[in-house]
Structures are given as C-alpha cells and as structure tokens.
Amino acid sequence: MATEIDYYEQLQVDRGCDGATLKSSYRKLAMQYHPDRNPGDAEAEAKFKAISEAYDVLKDPQKRAAYDRYGHAAFTNGGGNNAGGGGFAGAAFNDIGDIFETIFGGGNGGGFGGQQQRGPARGADLRYDMEITLEEAFHGQQTEIEIDVSVGCDECDGSGSEPGTGSRTCHTCHGHGKVRAQQGFFVVERTCATCQGRGEVIESPCHVCYGEGRVDKPQTLEVEIPAGVDTGTRIRLSGKGEAGARGAAPGDLYIFIHLKRHPIFERDGTTLFTRAPISFSVAALGGEITIPGLDGTKHDIRIPAGIQSGKQIRQRGAGMPVLRGRGHGDMVVQIDVETPTRLSKEQRQILRQFQETETGAESPQSEGFFSRLKDAWEDLTE
Structure with missing residues (x-):
C-alpha cells in the first residue's frame, strides 16, 4: 500500500496556519516544481501534482475541516462515513441511490441522483463604500472608481489548466460532482470535496493563476450616481464583481453610498433642514433673509414680524430631488433669534x-x- 503523505507536510505549513500562509507556501512550491521549469523531470512533475492536490483540499474550509477530521479517508470512496466500512463506491453506491429514489421519488433521468454535475461556482458579489458630498448627491454625477478584483486569467482563458492541457474525471465521485455515504439508516448526498462539485480535476494547473482560472488585477470602473441618492443607497454594477472560478459567471459589484456631513444642511429623506440666526430687530420688525440652495439658486425667506425663536419656515421645492422620480422635497429653515451681546452706548x-x-x-x-x-x-x- 502506497504511503499517503500529509497534505500539510507537502505544503510545508503548520496545521493551524491561516489561508494567506497556505497560499504563499503553495505558490512558492508551485513555482519551484512547475513542469515548465523542470522539463523532462518526472519527479518534479509528480511533486507539482501532489502539492496542487494538497492545496486544492486545504484552501477550501469545508474540505480542510473534513481532512483534519478524517485524513485522506475523507476523500476516498465517498469519504468519512461511520458505517464501519470503506464507504459506498461503484455499482453498489449507485444501487443505494436508485433504491432511495424509488422510495422517495425525484430525479430527471440524469443517472446519479437524478442530477447532472454542477458547474464552477459563480463569482462572489463585492461591496464598495463611496463617500460623496451633499451637492454631488443633489446633482448626481458620473465618476470613476479603482478597485482590486479578480478577473478571468488571460493565460488559460479562465479554464485553470495550463495551456495545451486539460482535466480528468474526478476519481472520488466518478464525474458526478456528488458523493453519497450511509449514516445509520439514511443515505446522505453531498458535494464532492475533491472536485468541489465540478466532476473533474485539473491535471496541470495554470502557472499564472495556479488553477483558479482568475487573477487579481486593479480595475477602473465608471459609476453613474443618480441625483437624489442618500446614505445607504445601493448601486448595482452587474458582472463587475469577482470572476467566477474556471470560467464561471462573475458576481456583481454593489456601491454603497455615504454622504459627508454638510456645513449648512441636514437631510431627512428629500427634506433639507437648516438653522438661520436673525437679529432681535429683524425678529421684532420682520424682514427677509437669503438662503443659498444646493442648486445655486438664492431663496428669499420672508420673516414675519414678531417671529419667535424655534419657528420653522418651509420653502416648497427647495429640497433634494426625488431619487429616480420627479420633483423635489422642501427646505425647512428654523429661526434662531439672537440676543445682542455687543451694544454701543447709543x-x-x-x-x-x-x-x-x-x-x-x-x-x-x-x-x-x-x-x-x-x-x-x-x-x-x-
């Protein structure tokens, strides 16, 4: 029986290492033993495949947990069942699935469990927090942002395989993308931990993306900020998120808006609030003050004689625009009567x-x- 080398030993890391340490060690070893750097060296090629297999398991939290618990048995014949035997593989494995489906129904004629193998996982959605001024929220704008995001690898065209090579059928799930194991009286079906449900395993990972089918690159994106946005407004950029693994569809990018504090106005929905101090004489005799609006228009606010401190005056249509709608909210001016503190003798x-x-x-x-x-x-x- 061949000796199974511990995956952690193959990658030269401790069992408790984090993902960044794991990835760094793998990349270093992959560069060292890559077939392109060791042409004709069968030992180096075998070593490269071994460390690639180890990294494929340990980089995934679920597979790593299964390996930490069951070792290599977690990925052999359906992995880690507690039936006291070697799992359920081959014809007997499918027979149990057929019996299970006969009792409970389901299936679409696809063979194993009535379902076809799963494709590569869609890329993750990403979040970007953008801070803008109240004036920019009032008018709306088109701007650019720069983010670091994973995109499809150009070297392997997103396949994850070294150019000129391909992939093989997963020996654990036999290409189905799922494995079954008996737990007591029940048969449990789960995604194959070896191939992550793809049904195939890359023979020679790409030397640029290391089998991921994607690489991190800075991207410059144009973002259209509509007039009327507020803190918490979310703008979706379809397909601008993380690239999917091995050619799968990318995720989306969500822009979350945050408004900077304004020196004059406070906002509540489409209503703008501000406080205007007026002199004792204007409060007593009445008058007029001018408040500049965010649209650049000067709004003349009439002060009635005898107005009291705390009184609010509403200016219709001078507030924020309605997001993706028509019209504007109001501007509310709260009057603060200021008691004079520096009086002349007269x-x-x-x-x-x-x-x-x-x-x-x-x-x-x-x-x-x-x-x-x-x-x-x-x-x-x-």
Missing part, C-alpha cells in the same frame, strides 16, 4: 427707552407666564 440708550415704554402687551408669552407664576405663589401662601 443702542443701550435706545433699548432703555424702549424698556421704559413696555406695558407687557408687547410680549404676551412672558406676561402670561409671570401671571400664572403669581397665581401659583398666592395659592401656596394662603
């Missing part, structure tokens, strides 16, 4: 003269408050 004299003429009717809220306060005090002292 201003103080004028205010004293005004104070001497006050009857209380000028400030009904103050008059009412102190009147109620007086009544409450008299009730307490009776």
Whole structure:
C-alpha cells in the first residue's frame, strides 16, 4: 500500500496556519516544481501534482475541516462515513441511490441522483463604500472608481489548466460532482470535496493563476450616481464583481453610498433642514433673509414680524430631488433669534427707552407666564 503523505507536510505549513500562509507556501512550491521549469523531470512533475492536490483540499474550509477530521479517508470512496466500512463506491453506491429514489421519488433521468454535475461556482458579489458630498448627491454625477478584483486569467482563458492541457474525471465521485455515504439508516448526498462539485480535476494547473482560472488585477470602473441618492443607497454594477472560478459567471459589484456631513444642511429623506440666526430687530420688525440652495439658486425667506425663536419656515421645492422620480422635497429653515451681546452706548440708550415704554402687551408669552407664576405663589401662601 502506497504511503499517503500529509497534505500539510507537502505544503510545508503548520496545521493551524491561516489561508494567506497556505497560499504563499503553495505558490512558492508551485513555482519551484512547475513542469515548465523542470522539463523532462518526472519527479518534479509528480511533486507539482501532489502539492496542487494538497492545496486544492486545504484552501477550501469545508474540505480542510473534513481532512483534519478524517485524513485522506475523507476523500476516498465517498469519504468519512461511520458505517464501519470503506464507504459506498461503484455499482453498489449507485444501487443505494436508485433504491432511495424509488422510495422517495425525484430525479430527471440524469443517472446519479437524478442530477447532472454542477458547474464552477459563480463569482462572489463585492461591496464598495463611496463617500460623496451633499451637492454631488443633489446633482448626481458620473465618476470613476479603482478597485482590486479578480478577473478571468488571460493565460488559460479562465479554464485553470495550463495551456495545451486539460482535466480528468474526478476519481472520488466518478464525474458526478456528488458523493453519497450511509449514516445509520439514511443515505446522505453531498458535494464532492475533491472536485468541489465540478466532476473533474485539473491535471496541470495554470502557472499564472495556479488553477483558479482568475487573477487579481486593479480595475477602473465608471459609476453613474443618480441625483437624489442618500446614505445607504445601493448601486448595482452587474458582472463587475469577482470572476467566477474556471470560467464561471462573475458576481456583481454593489456601491454603497455615504454622504459627508454638510456645513449648512441636514437631510431627512428629500427634506433639507437648516438653522438661520436673525437679529432681535429683524425678529421684532420682520424682514427677509437669503438662503443659498444646493442648486445655486438664492431663496428669499420672508420673516414675519414678531417671529419667535424655534419657528420653522418651509420653502416648497427647495429640497433634494426625488431619487429616480420627479420633483423635489422642501427646505425647512428654523429661526434662531439672537440676543445682542455687543451694544454701543447709543443702542443701550435706545433699548432703555424702549424698556421704559413696555406695558407687557408687547410680549404676551412672558406676561402670561409671570401671571400664572403669581397665581401659583398666592395659592401656596394662603
């Protein structure tokens, strides 16, 4: 019986190593023993295939967990069953599946489990966080972003195989992409851990992508930011995510929008809020203030005489545009009456003269408050 070399020993790493260490060691060894660098060296070719097989198992968390638990038996004859034997392979393996399907139904005439082998997995979706100003959200814009993302390998055209070579049928699942094992009275079907459900194994991995069929490259992408976006808005770029393994479809890229803090406005949906301090005299006599809008238009806000601090004035249609719709929200201006703190001698004299003429009717809220306060005090002292 041939001696099975430990996968960790083949890759010269510790059992507890992380994925980055594992990948680094594999690449170093793959470069060392690649057939292109060792033409005619059968020992180097065998070593290259062995480390490629070891990496194919250990780079996948599920396969690595199965290997850590069962060793090489996890990928032999259906792997790691606890029926006390060598698993279920060959004709007997299919017979059990046929009986299981006869009892429970299912299948589409595809043979093994009524299903064809699975293809390579679709690429992962990616996320990109973009921070923009409120003005950019108001107008919308077309911009460019740069990201590092995996794309199809040009050397092997995404196949993962060295040019001029191919793949072989997986010996574990016999090309079906799935394996079955008995657990007690039940037959459990799961994706083949050796070929990851593809039904085939690469004989000679590509020296550029190391069998992945994809490589990491910086990409420049154009992004259309529609007017009216807000924090949390998600923009989808179809097919711009991670490339699929060995020629499979790529995933999508999702742009998540975050708005920078604005020095004047706060936003709530399509409504813009701002605070405008006004002088005591404008609050008393009335007047007009000008607020510049995000569209560059100056909005004249009329201040009614006798306005109180905290009063809100709404300017219709001066807010944010409706995302992918028509119209705009409103601008809400909260008035803050500012008490003067630096008065000239003349201003103080004028205010004293005004104070001497006050009857209380000028400030009904103050008059009412102190009147109620007086009544409450008299009730307490009776």
